[in-house]
Amino acid sequence: MTVEQLQKMITEAKKENDVCILAHSYQTRAICEVADIVGDSFRLSVEAQKVKNRKIVMCGVHFMAETAKLLSPDKTVVIASDEAGCPMAEQFTPEQVLEFRKAHPDYAVVSYINTTAALKCVTDVCVTSSSAVEIVGRLENNNILFIPDKNLGAFVKSAYPEKNIVCWDGGCPVHGKMTAQDVLRIKQKYPEAKFLVHPECPPEVCENADYIGSTAGIIAYARKSDAQQFIIGTEISITEQLSCEMPEKQFFNLSKRLICSDMKITTLVDVYNAVCGTGGMEITFDADTAAKARHCIDEMIRLGG
Ligand code: SF4
Missing domain, CATH: 3.40.50.10800 (NadA-like)
Structure with a gap:
């Protein structure tokens, strides 16, 4: 067949x-x-x-x-x-978060949407990579635990130096393995190309970018830009998708290792x-889990507009 x-x-x-x-x-x-x-x-x-x-x-x-x-x-x-499964979504347990909450009752818990429903049950508000900066900015509480992605957390933190944002040592095993060396190598090869990167990549990779944003944001940037060449710092499927949609432009992977086996x-x-x-x-889901896990998504929609 x-x-x-x-x-x-x-x-x-x-x-x-x-x-x-x-x-x-x-x-x-x-x-x-x-x-x-x-x-x-x-x-x-x-x-x-x-x-x-x-x-x-x-x-x-x-x-x-x-x-x-x-x-x-x-x-x-x-x-x-x-x-x-997404390895990042399962990096922490609800028990770890509850323990933190007990020791730090004045903190808000913010979770990337890439978390299990069980973790969402102990979260105050969820964020996506495109809404994280905006939503954290709208939180009244300046003490924040951000899980599970420390790289996305660092990106948010750089926008609000006045907030006390604690990140645990978690992250995407695919984006997280990119290095400044990878950026140097590809930029030497394509010096004219715009570099678009996902905030799940480490800060030393993001700091060389022309644009940092979600998958949807990267696609939108490439559509609007007059540039002809782009280095894409996210999962390699996006490079293929962009090449098919815009054959008149050239798209290159930051690295072929940016492939998510899951x-x-x-x-x-x-x-x-x-x-x-x-x-x-x-x-x-049982009714209790459904209600508790849904709450932080509703908060994200409310704060994100
Ligand atoms: S790329 Fe794969 S491992 Fe990384 S966050 Fe997405 S699903 Fe999870």
Whole structure:
């Protein structure tokens, strides 16, 4: 069977089973082509609320399917591959946060949306990479614990030197391994290129950037810019996506090592089985977890506008 034949079977099965497929931008091109919506994690969850289908198949990692379920509790939400987890989302436990809260009752706990539902239950407000600076700026409390990504936390901290922002030693194992050497090497090769980078990269990488922002922000910058060459400092799928969308411009990876193996676990066969109801894993929550975890997402929406 060819990739095209399998994609056709998925498209037909979607209609038969009343399914909407959501794919994170880091998924393979073949999966993005059969998806109804492609985007970053928060956009997918927000769009999921608007779709009419009774079932959502999430092609991404576990916390994304959880967030979609929290925002669309009446829909059936299935993650296409139950093995697809984000190592950063699971770096800390709710018990560690509760212990911190007990010792520091005057701190607000801010979590990147890339966290488990269990961690969201002990969080005051969630943020995305595109909203983190804005939301932290709107918090009245100047004492903040920011988890789990210390690099995104450092980026936020640089915007508010007057705030006391504590970051734990967590982060994305993919973006976090980029170095200043990687930047030097690629900039020497393409000295005219604009350097666009995700804030999950370390500060010594971000400090050389022309733009620091979320996946959606990087794509928007490249669309608007008159520049012809860009170095992309985030997962390598975005470089491919941008090259297909703007063939007149040139896009280069900061490094080929910027590849998320968890995002690449899901296959077209997984998607087909999840759509047909013979594979994947349904996400469910008890009422208490659903209410507590949803609270910090509602706060993010309220503070983010
Ligand atoms: S790129 Fe990093 S943060 Fe994103 S899913 Fe992979 S490990 Fe998690």
